[in-house]
Amino acid sequence: MQKFIENLESKMGPLAMKLDGNRYITAIKDGFFGVMSLLIIGSIFLLLGNIPIGGYAEFMSSLLGKDWASYFTVPYDVTMNVMTVYVIIAMARSLSRTYKLDGIACISIVVVAFLILTPMLELKDGGLGIPVTNLGASGLFLGMIVAIAAVEIVRFIDKKGWKIKMPDSVPENVARSFSALIPALFVIIVFNLVRIIFSLTSFGTVQAFIYHYLQVPLLYLGDTLPATLIVTVFEGVLWSFGIHGSNVVSGIMKPIWLALTADNAAAFGAGEAIPHIINFQFYANFMKVGGFGGTLGLAIILLLFAKSKQYKTLGKLAIGPGIFGINEPLIFGIPIVLNPIMMIPFILNPLILATVAYFAMASGIVPLTNGTNIPWTTPPIIAGFLVSGWKGALLNVVQIGISILLYYPFFKSVDRIALQNEKEQEKTEISNDGGVNFN
Helix, strand or coil, X not given: CHHHHHHHHHHHHHHHHHHHHCHHHHHHHHHHHHHHHHHHHHHHHHXXXXXXXXXXXXXXXXXXXXXXXXXXXXXXXXXXHHHHHHHHHHHHHHHHHHHCCCHHHHHHHHHHHXXXXXXXXXXCCCCEECCHHHHCHXXXXXXXXXXXXXXXHHHHHHHHCCCCCCCXXXXXXXXXXXXXXXXXXXXXXXXXXXXXXXXXXXXXXXXXXXXXXXXXXXXXXXXXXXXXXXXXHHHHHHHHCCCCHHHHHHHHHXXXXXXXXXXXXXXXXXXXXXXXXXXXXXXXXXXXXXXXXXXXXXXXXXXXXXXXXXXXXXXXXXXXXXXXXXXXXXXXXXXXXXXXXCHHHXXXXXXXXXXXXXXXXXXXXXXXXXXXXXXXXXXXXXXXXXXXXXXXHHHHHHHHHHHHHHHHHHHHHHHHHHHHHHHHHHHHHHHHCCCCCCC
């Protein structure tokens, strides 16, 4: 077993570190980290406009008038429904810092490039408009590709030294504006040519092409249980070797899962059938009950059933953070990392929790998640209630019970070993003291 672990670590460790250190994956993660607070706020307003309690709509209508729902939908529309704009701004900032480029110029250039490729509508009065949906989930993958490509063009031109340099006497802000002229011109020309080329095809727009051939297949794959289980195994193995698996996985899967979440939120807000079982809420609230590995059940076991002093103490320390999804005290305190006994339930448990939740929702027992983005520190049961109603809360209770049953026999094994070690240490200390001390 030790040799197997060493071989696996030697192969998985470098790959994980390379993925986690990739500048593009880092930019994508920064993009979503930067926008997450807005998505949470927008989701709260969506929830306030659609609380599933009988008589709520009538009460709000009598209190605020027949258009009361718009008081909540507008904040939702300008956060969740234009998420791509915020994501690419944060991505541009992240990449510009990596390359030591002018952040403000990169952000402006990326937004312009994205808007050039974003389909527009011709209004009746002759004006132009951009549908909000093109700035939301449906434009997400286009936005990420544009952000990376545009910054790379700026970087290429900067390395070539193709920029207007002003005398030292010119104020810095004016000089920066002129130095961004040539990179901006190149980016606009390139993306405008791309727009023209695609306008001559059957797709009409780049967004339609990317949505059809890239985004839809990835969303379909991300919405399947087998793909989710495979990703979860990879994440669990990384954690088991002390690598932050969630960071690695989120850079790849979070854009897919958040796009599925946005679809659910739009359907929930419109009163339509919710389309996706698996999305970011499914992953965060029904697979990571107490943190990755579903370790809230393990924290409860330590608190109630540990015999050894070290695990009794750890249980008292870990239960509080565990309720809020922080499980590093357990991962590194038991430890689970490089522990062949505890690695088994740690990897298996989220697979079981995901499967149970998936079939509970597929069978209609538990409602599908409503697309509400809640803070990742929201305690289980409360989280289940907010995204899937009281049945979601009950599912969290069942999942905690499953986690306790799965972790218990494995933990009893390591607890027994720890207790034996403590007794042997006590005997050694007594022996070293020379027996009874009369002083």
